[in-house]
Amino acid sequence: SNLEDKFYYHISVRISLDSDESYEGVSEASFKDALVFDSSQRDNGSVHQENGIKKHRTSLPVPMFSRNTISVWSILKKCIGLELSKITMPIVFNEPLSFLQRITEYMEHIYLINRACSLPDSIERMKAVAAFAVSAVASQWDRTGKPFNPLLGETYELTREEHGFRLVSEQVSHHPPISAFHAESLVGDFVFHGSIYPKLKFWGKSVEAEPKGTITLELLKHNEAYTWSKLWIEQYGTVEIVNHSTGDKCVLNFKPCGMFGKELHKVEGYIQDKSKKKCCIIYGKWTECMWSVDPQSYEAHKKSEKKGENRKQKQEQKAGQNDDADDMPEVQETVCVVPGSTLLWRIDSRPAHSATMYNFTNFAMSLNELEPGMEAILAPTDCRFRPDIRAMENGRMDDASREKERLEEKQRAARKDRSKSDKEWSTRWFGNGTNPYTGLQDWLYTGGYFDRHYQDLPDIY
Ligand SMILES: *[C@@H]1O[C@H](CO)[C@@H](O)[C@H](O)[C@H]1NC(C)=O
Ligand SMILES: *[C@@H]1O[C@H](CO)[C@@H](O)[C@H](O)[C@H]1NC(C)=O
Ligand SMILES: *[C@@H]1O[C@H](CO)[C@@H](O)[C@H](O)[C@H]1NC(C)=O
DSSP, rough: OHHHHHHHHHHHOOOOOOOOOOOOOOHHHHHHHOOOGGGGGOOOSEEESEEEOOOOOOSSSSSSOOOOOOHHHHHHHHHTSSOOGOOOGGGGEEEEEEEHHHGGGGGGGGHHHHHHHOOSSSSHHHHHHHHHHHHHHHHHTTOOOEEEEEOOTTTEEEEGGGGGEEEEEEEEEETTTTTEEEEEETSSSSSEEEBBBEEEETTTTTTEEEEEOEEEEEEGGGTEEEEOOOSSSSSSEEEEEEEEETTOOEEEEEEEOOGTTOOOOOOOEEOOOEEEEEEEEEEETTTTEEEEEHHHHHHHHHHHHHHHHHHHHHHHHHHHHSOOOOOOOOOOOOOOOOOTTEEEEEOOOGGGGGTTTTTTOOOHHHHOOOEEEEESSOOBBBBBGGGHHHHHHOOHHHHHHHHHHHHHHHHHHHHHHHHHTOOOOOSSEEEEEEEEESHHHHHHESSSGTTOOOTTTOOOO
16 A cells, blocks of 8 residues: 555566456455465474574475466556555565565575685685675575565564574665665674665556665675675666775676577676776676686687687578478577686575475575574564564465554554654664765664664564
């Protein structure tokens, strides 16, 4: 029932208004029928120690409802003439995660940052940071579920001792929605923080989300700071990672899909020093892997490839004159590796049951887990306590819808009360400040969350 709600939907799905699928009814009963519960996918002992390593759950409590019988177009058809801000998406298009949890997925490949910290060579460090920036969007692949719009004051924390970090995030603004996060190494190696400002874009027949914000990574022992922008993008466009100590940078170009999907998921870029000399080429696919290679080898390979292509085309033309072209040129699905390249990152495959669980990665599966003992230490504003997300995760869709409405109503009422008493909302863990590297306005962690003094937290659930 509000624009933000729409935004969080559009963040992952582009609604195409010329879809002509038919409407088959969106009753809660039909969702229930569609629920196929496979108890073999249930992960009971969610947290157990194995060789002293904490195991997190790798599955949700129940698989998702099938969305096959519902089409977005059918819902929009009912809304013709309505203001866009009046359209509510049925909860079945959500995924049982808050947007605060979704942005935490950035941490899945934090080992790349741990690797960067350990590398003595600055160009090698920049390569690892570039791989990290690309790997961050990998979890978005094929994820069409809309994360829940965070409530003002909602927080999320994630501590992963085995990966050496802890993170806290807070929804610091509701109009416009802004999420701020701060992650730090448990051994003082790095700080990683940012704030995400979603922006809606209207493109004729479709609506797209273009989240904005600055991401900052500080490698403390190397006294280096990197910043970049445009995360959770539509997966095309340019991302620049700047080393603020020297002005050296890495430019990564996420290619649009192109004709016949030839460029699908491709990312290509380079690292240049302050004299603008290219030190290395970085290439791959954000859905698969990233490689690096020296510019000479890369150019040589490109040239020989072109020659090869010309030859092949001539052969194909000849062949085409003789027989019917029944073998279409194959779409290249994997990355073609230039000789001499080094692998920077490769994606982990998703678990087999991912398809029935919102295409979540193993990491995403674990994010809303309420591990034994957590209840006593989490802030009461943590999204793991959101009753609507919890209900959806457990397949109770009616409860989820009802609870979501109740929470939104509660938030509206609280806002009204504040406006009457001219009490201003104050953020709890982040403050409005200036990013020291970019000079731009940013939301910076004010500290103290992990002291766990949770006085004066708002009652938002
Ligand atoms: C980044 O800045 C640091 C500090 O001046 C410098 O030592 C390093 O070479 C730079 N790194 C890259 C990858 O340009
Ligand atoms: C999961 O991915 C498949 C394609 O691999 C896609 O058809 C499906 O819509 C996705 N499901 C969700 C919930 O995003
Ligand atoms: C944050 O501070 C800047 C000035 O530094 C100001 O323009 C902006 O409105 C402030 N934002 C909020 C949400 O307080």
